[in-house]
Structure formats: C-alpha cells, structure tokens
Amino acid sequence: MFTRYTQTAIAVLHDIPSGGCLQSANFRQTEEEMSELLHKLETSGLVRRLPEQEEGLLSSYELCRPLHEISVLDVIEATGEPINCKCPTPESFYIAHGRLAQKIGVANHMIRMFLSDVKISEW
Structure with a gap:
C-alpha cells in the first residue's frame, strides 16, 4: 500500500x-x-x-x-x-507487520470500496 x-x-x-x-x-x-x-x-x-x-x-x-x-x-x-491501493493487502504484509497491518489492511479495503463506488459518469 x-x-x-x-x-x-x-x-x-x-x-x-x-x-x-x-x-x-x-x-x-x-x-x-x-x-x-x-x-x-x-x-x-x-x-x-x-x-x-x-x-x-x-x-x-x-x-x-x-x-x-x-x-x-x-x-x-x-x-x-x-498510496497504492490497486490491489488487496497481501498476506505477507500481515505477517511482517502484525497488528499494524490490520489497520492498514482495513484502510486499504475501505479506500478500494469507496473508489469502486465513485462512477466516472459522476465526474
């Protein structure tokens, strides 16, 4: 990310x-x-x-x-x-960064979710 x-x-x-x-x-x-x-x-x-x-x-x-x-x-x-949120947070990130990775993973997921809801027709 x-x-x-x-x-x-x-x-x-x-x-x-x-x-x-x-x-x-x-x-x-x-x-x-x-x-x-x-x-x-x-x-x-x-x-x-x-x-x-x-x-x-x-x-x-x-x-x-x-x-x-x-x-x-x-x-x-x-x-x-x-911030690179073009792909889900990889498992290796969770292994390397423990509890911090959970917060970052959630942030990455939320950014991806919000961006997927913004349609280019609304631009």
Whole structure:
C-alpha cells in the first residue's frame, strides 16, 4: 500500500530517536536520497537539524514531536508519495507487520470500496 520511499521515511523516523539502530538501512538509499528525504521531513516539521550539525546525516536530526504523535498521514503529506491501493493487502504484509497491518489492511479495503463506488459518469 505504501511506496518504498514512504516505508523508508517511516523507518528513518524510527531510526532518529533510537540512536544507532538503523531500520532504514534495509532500504539502501543513497546519500543523496537520504539527504532529500531528511529535507522533506524537515520542511514538513517532522524533524529538525540539531545546531551546528551536518545536513543529510541521520545523527544530525531529532524528531519535532514524539514518535507516537506522528501519523502515517503526516509522513505521506511530507513525502508527497501516493498510496497504492490497486490491489488487496497481501498476506505477507500481515505477517511482517502484525497488528499494524490490520489497520492498514482495513484502510486499504475501505479506500478500494469507496473508489469502486465513485462512477466516472459522476465526474
């Protein structure tokens, strides 16, 4: 349902307060991609660069608010990435993400249901 870029942004937001444990390393972004992502997160007010720290380094940033207050919608708006709801949520997503996947799966199903009800003749 989420692009790889959105998933990376979520992992980066987890990485920042955890110090050295890099979930985002699994997404293997280049330095340029990481710098661009951090810039988008900073511009949107989700993170801020610490004073006199180098731009583009994960360790140079802190969250602007606690992680539990940052929503998926905040991340989607910050990255400008689309939501891919063109197919049902795969079982592998449920296995990998547990309880979170249930909420995302329901959202995906509801979006698909609402979109199927919008007829192009009404456009």
